[in-house]
Amino acid sequence: MMSWLNTFIAIIARDLRLAIRQGGSTLLVIAFFVITVTLFPFGVGPETGVLERISAGVVWVAALLAALLSLDRMYQADYEDGSLEQLALSGAGLGTITMAKITAHWLTTGLPLLITAPILAVLMQMQADGFPALLLSMALGTPILSLIGSIGAALTVGVRRGGVLLSLLVLPLYIPVLIFAVGAVDAAAQGLPVESHLMLLGAILLVALPLCPWASAAALRLFLD
Amino acid sequence: MVNFHKFANPARFMRLSGLLLPWFSIATIVTLAVGLYLSFFVAPADYQQGETVRIMFVHVPSSWMAMACYTFMAVASAVGFIWKHPLADMAAKAAAPVGACFTFAALATGSLWGKPMWGTWWVWDARLTSVLVLFFLYLGYMALWEAIDDKTKAAKAAAILVLVGSVNVPIIKFSVDWWNTLHQPASVVRMDGPSIHPDMLWALLTMIIAFTLFFGTILLIRIRREVNMRKIDALRRQIAWGG
Numbered sequence A: 001m002m003s004w005l006n007t008f009i010a011i012i013a014r015d016l017r018l019a020i021r022q023g024g025s026t027l028l029v030i031a032f033f034v035i036t037v038t039l040f041p042f043g044v045g046p047e048t049g050v051l052e053r054i055s056a057g058v059v060w061v062a063a064l065l066a067a068l069l070s071l072d073r074m075y076q077a078d079y080e081d082g083s084l085e086q087l088a089l090s091g092a093g094l095g096t097i098t099m100a101k102i103t104a105h106w107l108t109t110g111l112p113l114l115i116t117a118p119i120l121a122v123l124m125q126m127q128a129d130g131f132p133a134l135l136l137s138m139a140l141g142t143p144i145l146s147l148i149g150s151i152g153a154a155l156t157v158g159v160r161r162g163g164v165l166l167s168l169l170v171l172p173l174y175i176p177v178l179i180f181a182v183g184a185v186d187a188a189a190q191g192l193p194v195e196s197h198l199m200l201l202g203a204i205l206l207v208a209l210p211l212c213p214w215a216s217a218a219a220l221r222l223f224l225d
Numbered sequence B: 001m002v003n004f005h006k007f008a009n010p011a012r013f014m015r016l017s018g019l020l021l022p023w024f025s026i027a028t029i030v031t032l033a034v035g036l037y038l039s040f041f042v043a044p045a046d047y048q049q050g051e052t053v054r055i056m057f058v059h060v061p062s063s064w065m066a067m068a069c070y071t072f073m074a075v076a077s078a079v080g081f082i083w084k085h086p087l088a089d090m091a092a093k094a095a096a097p098v099g100a101c102f103t104f105a106a107l108a109t110g111s112l113w114g115k116p117m118w119g120t121w122w123v124w125d126a127r128l129t130s131v132l133v134l135f136f137l138y139l140g141y142m143a144l145w146e147a148i149d150d151k152t153k154a155a156k157a158a159a160i161l162v163l164v165g166s167v168n169v170p171i172i173k174f175s176v177d178w179w180n181t182l183h184q185p186a187s188v189v190r191m192d193g194p195s196i197h198p199d200m201l202w203a204l205l206t207m208i209i210a211f212t213l214f215f216g217t218i219l220l221i222r223i224r225r226e227v228n229m230r231k232i233d234a235l236r237r238q239i240a241w242g243g
Helices: A002-022 A025-044 A048-069 A076-080 A083-089 A094-123 A130-155 A163-189 A195-224 B004-008 B010-042 B051-083 B086-118 B126-147 B151-165 B168-178 B198-240
Strands: none
Touching: A002 A025, A002 A094, A025 A048, A025 A094, A048 A094, A048 A130, A048 A163, A076 A083, A083 A094, A083 A195, A094 A130, A094 A195, A130 A163, A130 A195, A130 B151, A163 A195, A163 B126, A163 B151, A195 B151, B010 B051, B010 B086, B010 B198, B051 B086, B051 B126, B051 B151, B051 B168, B051 B198, B086 B126, B086 B151, B086 B198, B126 B151, B126 B168
16 A cells, blocks of 8 residues: 555656756646736727626636646656656556656646636636635646546557647547536626536546546557557 | 357458348338438428428437447447457447537537527537537547557547547436526437327337438448458558568
8 A cells, every 4th residue: 555655656756856857837838828818808808897707718718728738748758758668567557657647747737727827817807706616616627637638648649749639539528627617607706606516526526536547547558568 | 148259250240241231221211211201291390380390300310320329339349348349349430420420410400490499500508518529529539540550559549538438428318407408308218208299209210210220221331341441451561561
């Protein structure tokens, strides 16, 4: 049991160290997030009512796209230089490896998005009531994005220029997350109860937690053999 | 219990499907003709919608087939994954474009029906949104097959994808019950039995059977094509290696 945990933490630490040293991936994700959201006031006009109405959707779609951008690096870099194969041969189960990489991905992508989101919501003139729901929906939703995204990343790891294919595979599966997350924030902004939306998000997270690493491992096994 | 492993031999499949194909084709054409006759001349016009209700006889079978085809692909992929049945993967691959066309037909005919009925070409309710997601799942599946060169790996990767996406099918089916939707709730497959006029029901069932037979015919043709393409590929490889 302890060795599993040690392996798990070791892989996360390795990925975090790589992310810090290579630098830029987290900052790029945040930069993309900020720039995308900032484009909307230029596109639809600065009128407060309009921006406020679309604020939840815009923030969430931009977060989703930013998460999508960073997905193909989840397994690709390690696959290309052979270290993924070494990790798999080392005796750590592929399920552990995928779970650790998903956690590292969330720490370097989802968590920064979660922290940046309230600032951008202010830019989009979101109502005060919406903020707690926004934070909760992102806290539940961004791990789901990493989990589901890892399946797509694993399926396209051996594919040349798999980035676009990755988006095509993953976006249909992201849509329910988007619907419930934005539903929660919009409901909160209108003073309606948010529990049902957040509970459905939580349910998706609980289902994704065991199944997505398992499916990702099955997909990786195809390309490693 | 039929021993499916008997059918694992592609040559036997080619013989069998060659024998069955004419019968499937004839059955499709006959059932379709009967179904169209029933739809246009026997089924009554709706008391609210008038004659525009007849688009239901194309829209509903298309939607049924869209979901049934995806379920078929999921089962075939699972069979291929678990028992390594060689034809199962080919069957799933062959079925995908057909299912995608059915889904598109369902969306298009639904849109054409929606304009006179609801006053809008499209609405983002649960049923329409989840069927659109189904369409994207089909496209992603076909793209994944094309993207991976090794067909054995592609088969397994596509199997994982279709199984992950199969969670969408019950969502589509129950979307009209779980959410407030503009789309009509279930009127055929319900706990209380069908709530639809018998003449309409017969026309609808005939059209569904016709569409299913059509799917079977096209599927047989496409699996035969797939088997032949593999043979051609193998021959090309032999030539390239100077064998």
